[in-house]
Amino acid sequence: MVAIQETELRQGILDGIERAKGLSQSILVSEVHKIDRIDPFHFFASGREKYLGERFFWKDPEGEQILAGLGICGQIQSDQAADRFFHVEKEWKRFMESALVFNKYNLNGTGPAIFGGFSFDPLKKGTALWSKFSEALFHIPKYMLTMIKGEAYFTTNVICTQHDDLTLFEKVSRERQELLSRAVVKPALAQLDLKEIVEIEPEAWKQTVTDAVKGFENSELKKVVLARELRLRFEDEVQAERVLANLLDHQKASFIFAFESNGDCFIGASPERLVKKDGDSLFSACLAGSIARGSTPEEDEKLGTELLTDQKNLIEHQYVVDMIKEAMEETCDEVILPEQPALMKMKYIQHLYTPVIGKNREGTSILHLVDRLHPTPALGGLPKQAAIEKIREIEQLDRGLYAAPVGWMDYQGNGEFAVAIRSGLIQGNEASLFAGCGVVADSNAESEYKETSIKFRPMLTALGGKIK
């Protein structure tokens, strides 16, 4: 059992209640402890009984930072298109202005933090598919486990109101003790019983790609990313932790995220960083241009070399590099990136990859960068606005949070957002998977179709599907 001895929280809650009375508003009290190592996956899974629908999980590709949250003690959301990034920023600042934080570790991702994401395009008419999410949706967890390079930190967040008293501390104290003792038990995982995979309109999708290519001739558009959907049906309800376990086992080099909201779970294993902020250091990545992995080392190398020299893929990639470089230069004194892309080799696919590092000028928030970068031409196209409008017009899909920023931000403004690709939405005993590809003047519908088929694989296999 992982025991928390200290009682800073007791005094914190009492102070919080006093402050709530004084200000006539509710107050967030947050306390951080270093604890013995517990498996963050077990922690997430152990929340099934009490916090189902109120959990999140996050792992960066290096496994250096893992966050798992249980319960919701506060929520920030917006259905407004215009200022959703700014709205989240403003609301989070408002929460933090009156908050009491007891955190002696001062490490990124410990203490109060929000986890969530934005939809791809708030102006696209939404369908029932994504009704459980908003255009911007972030949760402040009640309890959060943060693993930093193998060390475990535990954050307790409590909202105190003027009507509370010491019983609030007793309740929270009991609750977290229970939760920590459950978290060390290995979870029982249900089987996945996949019955049916429905490919949504593949021929119509190919036609859309062909039409988009033709449309480039007399338009300013140079690139547009088009996505398609698979709908999966299962015998029983899909357990998010079962899928998460599979992703953690098989997609080790990816960001792995799971975000529950109102009974649905958005989950994925993305290779793509949108932006990370650590103090004044900013990190982004250009990832576009794809080819399959080879079945032998020789074939794999041959395919890699082919990708590194293929004009169509190099152009697809360069559009992303130009845009991210420009965006980073607006807020950074110094932007460093290699001249040539390298290969990023994932389990089923290899990509052209250019990492970007910048030194942030004071005061630029990570959400400002998310706003500025989303969508990069890796997920939208070029020029940005025309591409978004084109997708809105021709894509037969409700992207929701697919291809959009998903991640976290702490109370000091540090955080990280991934581009939520290689992802799917779990809804009871059904799931939707999404995959897209960068369509440029040289694109061919059949090979783009094959590229998207490979991109479905991480999620499809995690859900018990066969590789096509």
Ligand SMILES: C=C(O[C@@H]1C=C(C(=O)O)C=C[C@H]1O)C(=O)O
């Ligand atoms: C759109 C997706 O992936 C993006 C498109 C790529 C491409 O077209 O080459 C490569 C990486 C991603 O930026 C997806 O996986 O759904």
Ligand SMILES: [Mg+2]
């Ligand atoms: Mg491509």
